Amino acid sequence: MKVLWLQSAGCGGCTQSMLCSAPRSLFDELSDAGIEFLWHPALSLESGEEALAVLEGCAEGRLAFDVLCVEGAMLRGPNGSGKFHLMAGNGRPLTEWVERLSRQAKWVFAIGSCTAYGGLSASTPGNPLEACGLQYDTDTPGGLLGAGFRSSGGLPVVNIAGCPTHPGWIVDTLEKLALEGLSAADLDEVGRPLLYADQLVHHGCARNEYYEFKASAEKHSDLGCLMENLGCKGTQAHADCNLRPWNGSGSCLRGGFACIACTEPGFESPGHAFQQTPKLAGIPIGLPTDMPKAWFVALAALSKSATPKRVRDNAVVDHTVIRPAVKKAGK
């Protein structure tokens, strides 16, 4: 399976993240599954004219490829000209290249939240860049390719959302496609592969015990749950970050900072400070999506009253001050 990769208005971080693929090194992992890069801007030898020849061949249908991966938002401005990002050495807008290549690709993958939904590039007030995702403007279908777009393989754009994407999300989706095929049933409502988006970030968070008792962190580096005060959206964000570790053993929560829901459309403009939980009458506004508010409030009150001292005290310091008690055998 041949993969053609383009970068536009993003930071390149999804490629950098992908290169951290583990346990096997990225190239071996992919080549054993029969996947190769036809051209990748950060990795391939071909530069300048040689690279343009590859891209032109693909756009004209002379050079076969399977998956078009695009990394970075689409910039249509100023005034629809696409001048905010012209292809170096060629002078045509990247948006035009992406449209031409999408018509030839069997499948189109949006790599990262900015490619999928517009992301940070689309978040300047008034959107002067006229930025959008490949097939979405935030969560509204449309974007560059239009709501009705289907690649020749019969799928809408596959949105591997995340800012950045976990290497496993890209690699596993590519391998699923190469080895078993990918169908519309494998994607969620906003085009994300269910192989990582059928979980919430909250699942498997090392702070779950603090969450249960609403024992909350009050300041940076505290061990408690980050939902009540420090902006954590793990109970609403779709991704398996705490089940599929980042960089060996990490996750945002393990790193001590809030999940900012970077896999969700519109995460970049939450309408409040990222690291503060917006509250109404002392109750966080962004409650778990599938839990009635009254229940949550009742449960929270109950669990707060039942919080063990260990959990309460450890929640507001940066290292364990009370260890879990050790029971005597047979008691």
Next chain:
Amino acid sequence: MKRIQLGPFNRVEGDLEVSLDVEAGQVVSAQVNSPLFRGFEQILIGRAPEDALAIVPRICGICSVAQSAAAAAALADIAGVTPPPNGLLAQRLIQSTENLADHLTHFYLFFMPDFARSAYAGRHWHGDVAARFMAVKGKAAEPVLQARAHFFNLIGVLAGRWPHTLALQAGGTTKAMTPAERIRVLALLREFRAFLETVLIGDTLESFASLNTEQALLAWAEGRNADFPMFLRAAGDLALEKAGRATDCFLSYGAYGLFESGLWQPNAAVDTLKSAEITEDPRHAWLAESSPLPPAVGETILDAEKSGAYTWCKAPRYAGQVVETGALARQVVAGNHLLRDLVGRHGGSVTARVVARMIELASVLPAMEQWVRDIVPGEAFCYPATLPESGEGVGLVEAARGSLGHWLSIKRGRIDRYQIIAPTTWNFSPRDREGQPGPLEQALVGLPAGDGALPIVQHVVRSFDPCMVCTVH
């Protein structure tokens, strides 16, 4: 005279186009274009000041932590807070992990594949180099991706993930290292050291880092079986120690308490860094015309139709001068003997820039081992930082590619102005209003180009390890 346009100039971070005017097979003039504009300085305006910590890492996927560190430093400057010793050590460890990993990524994935080009077939080193460094398929790819991924596990422990962590804060870091993690981090450092010593350098880090002249370096490399000495053989054959000289004025903001800040020029003592001397000139950028402004009062206003403009990048200048930044600048300013000797003999060059990155790998890793030991378990990693309603702050740090500055002002509790000068903004700047070309534009003049020319231009451009997404941001 013939104009050649090189683009997409790949294996750099982001988008780059280089135009060369060529006469009789030689570059007589060069123009560097950063063809992508994203407008982060506008995105930040009106946000809560701490939001910068979530937004600026996303300027760049390869120096994301450096962007965080600059924002955290600017916020700390405004809040008047200094992180506790553990917090400073953790910040340094996170930052240096990224910087060293970037040096590795640059050498193996971005820079060396050009030496595998068929244009060099028949050179005595070409067979070995091609087998090892061919893009994607070379034998070095597997071990280096493995080593890089494992090294980044250190950031997994100390900052949750890479890129785009929110662990760096004005008051320190959000993650206190546990005693168990301390053991793990030391193990990761040992693993990375083993890779550097056996695969990349072919010697102990300490003995390589103590080389102090070009002559000693060449004698050391003779017959040594490792990847960096292999580069030195190719570089010697192609005389890359004489290719790619820019202005030989080097700027560094100073790094990790190990490397001094300052400005170095030939035949002068290192000058103290005066950040008030920094200005940005929009003359040749598609940005509204203004006189060169200090970043604290700088503007980024679009003018996509401006005549005479050829890039989205402003031209930063230090006291009106064109300066180079990066690992070479950092080491020359800091007084490294080997790099001062190389620059003294030939000026800045492809070889000197690569050697400087190797010297940093060899000299920063032992410091990292020490910083981990200096962390005191149980003591604080983060102090609270309270921001005033209004204020101004500056964050100056060193990214892998050089000096990175954030100038921030807040009013009524919101970001009012945010200006960023990234390393490649310096190195790949366009001409200024005096007509002075930027460092790369100068470094390309005189190189062979056009039909049948060796790809020296490719080496010179990539020797700066450009990061284009940062350049314009």
